[in-house]
Amino acid sequence: MAKIKSVYICSECGYESPKWYGKCPSCGEWNTMNEEIKDTAKTASASRSHATAYAPPVHIREIDTTDEIRYQTGSKELDRVMGGGIVKGSLILLGGDPGIGKSTILLQICEYLGRSLNILYVSGEESKRQLKLRAERLGVNSENLYILTQTDVELVCETIRQDKPDIVMIDSIQTMSLSELNSSPGSVTQVRESTNFFMRTAKSMDIPMIIVGHVNKEGSIAGPKVLEHVVDAVLHFEGDRQMSYRILRAIKNRYGSTNEIGVFEMTDEGLKEVENPSLMLISGRPKNVSGTCIACAMEGTRPILAEIQALAASTGFGNPRRMCTGFDYNRMNMIIAVLEKRAGYYFNNTDAYINVVGGLRLDETAVDLAVGIALISSLKDVPVNENAIAFGEIGLAGEIRSVSHVQQRVSEAVRLGFTKIIIPSHNKKDITGINGVEIVPVKNVRQAFEAICE
Numbered sequence: 519m520a521k522i523k524s525v526y527i528c529s530e531c532g533y534e535s536p537k538w539y540g541k542c543p544s545c546g547e548w549n550t551m552n553e554e555i556k557d558t559a560k561t562a563s564a565s566r567s568h569a570t571a572y573a574p575p576v577h578i579r580e581i582d583t584t585d586e587i588r589y590q591t592g593s594k595e596l597d598r599v600m601g602g603g604i605v606k607g608s609l610i611l612l613g614g615d616p617g618i619g620k621s622t623i624l625l626q627i628c629e630y631l632g633r634s635l636n637i638l639y640v641s642g643e644e645s646k647r648q649l650k651l652r653a654e655r656l657g658v659n660s661e662n663l664y665i666l667t668q669t670d671v672e673l674v675c676e677t678i679r680q681d682k683p684d685i686v687m688i689d690s691i692q693t694m695s696l697s698e699l700n701s702s703p704g705s706v707t708q709v710r711e712s713t714n715f716f717m718r719t720a721k722s723m724d725i726p727m728i729i730v731g732h733v734n735k736e737g738s739i740a741g742p743k744v745l746e747h748v749v750d751a752v753l754h755f756e757g758d759r760q761m762s763y764r765i766l767r768a769i770k771n772r773y774g775s776t777n778e779i780g781v782f783e784m785t786d787e788g789l790k791e792v793e794n795p796s797l798m799l800i801s802g803r804p805k806n807v808s809g810t811c812i813a814c815a816m817e818g819t820r821p822i823l824a825e826i827q828a829l830a831a832s833t834g835f836g837n838p839r840r841m842c843t844g845f846d847y848n849r850m851n852m853i854i855a856v857l858e859k860r861a862g863y864y865f866n867n868t869d870a871y872i873n874v875v876g877g878l879r880l881d882e883t884a885v886d887l888a889v890g891i892a893l894i895s896s897l898k899d900v901p902v903n904e905n906a907i908a909f910g911e912i913g914l915a916g917e918i919r920s921v922s923h924v925q926q927r928v929s930e931a932v933r934l935g936f937t938k939i940i941i942p943s944h945n946k947k948d949i950t951g952i953n954g955v956e957i958v959p960v961k962n963v964r965q966a967f968e969a970i971c972e
Contacts, residue, residue, distance in 0.1 A: 592630025601774015614755030632660025635684035642693030777818035809896030813888030828892035844874025860916025908940035
């Protein structure tokens with residue numbers, strides 16, 4: 519009889535312990551140790567069954583990469599995020615909140631990929647009839663798209679070995695399970711081992727796989743953090759599902775940059791690409807209203823203009839409230855402290871709120887100046903020039919520090935019709951060939967606010 523024992527596994531890092539801890543000894547997270555039943559005999563026999571014969575090492579100069587194949591998905595935004603397309607033999611993890619559009623985008627790219635490739639779509643959440651109804655709504659009717667409703671990982675991989683499809687899509691990894699493990703589907707052990715099983719199949723047969731992963735309440739991929747280390751690329755959908763716009767970002771990518779983003783709009787016919795996200799993000803902004811300023815952030819090689827809204831109102835509490843959406847909370851507090859100490863704009867009796875319009879999250883320090891100007895504008899109730907844009911990093915001494923990619927930022931602002939651009943004084947020498955606009959180099963926050971409100 520197989521020996522069965524109970525172990526405790528951390529849902530964040532995968533640390534395994536024979537007893538329960540309130541705080542994980544490995545990653546330091548609280549209340550993440552979950553009890554699972556582990557069959558040691560079956561697990562050991564499973565690991566021996568997957569052992570492979572000895573393979574001699576190959577010199578790196580003997581490895582040929584000229585036949586590397588990337589499959590175009592038909593979506594320019596998705597190809598941009600993945601670095602040019604789906605690499606043959608890669609394992610891609612696609613995560614996001616429920617209803618954000620993960621399954622939708624997979625079905626949509628099947629229509630384009632199915633013109634020349636055989637696709638196996640494995641669904642553990644929907645029946646074949648439900649998938650057919652959703653495909654008809656999205657206009658997907660490919661002759662090379664095959665549906666498999668199965669949750670057993672070994673049966674799915676056996677089907678892949680026999681049918682040899684060109685691309686496999688798993689929806690989702692939380693519904694898959696290995697019969698050798700006694701834990702329930704979606705547990706830490708099942709998710710980790712199932713992903714490893716799919717990874718071995720993808721690498722051995724040189725078949726790309728896209729795996730859908732759910733997220734937990736903190737917004738990270740459900741399951742241990744080691745799941746993200748196993749796959750070749752991690753794509754994540756951002757945005758509020760109540761809003762129409764979605765942002766696809768690469769958290770990890772072994773075959774391309776992680777700085778690129780893709781912007782989509784959710785419609786009745788599915789996800790549609792937004793080729794000009796800057797115009798989308800700044801459309802409909804109010805005129806002659808205080809507390810708004812346009813910023814320019816770089817997402818990879820793409821400059822994106824976004825509207826920063828700020829509200830400074832008298833507080834009714836002993837301690838003023840500070841809230842922000844789409845911007846770092848601690849960075850906002852630092853900017854307010856600099857404005858008080860270095861520029862003489864006092865927020866000690868004022869609640870301050872920051873919002874980035876459109877559901878975009880800006881982490882780049884180049885948007886500091888726009889945030890500071892929006893806060894001062896709301897505090898003084900002075901509107902900002904609607905044809906002006908500002909970007910630059912705010913230092914603790916109140917100075918405006920230089921940023922990168924100034925030429926691309928200015929060119930994007932000119933293309934969208936802005937006539938006044940506030941830049942750090944150190945970046946003035948980096949701008950060439952720009953005519954017909956007023957470029958104002960500034961050294962500190964007060965100088966920038968006086969220039970943009972003229």
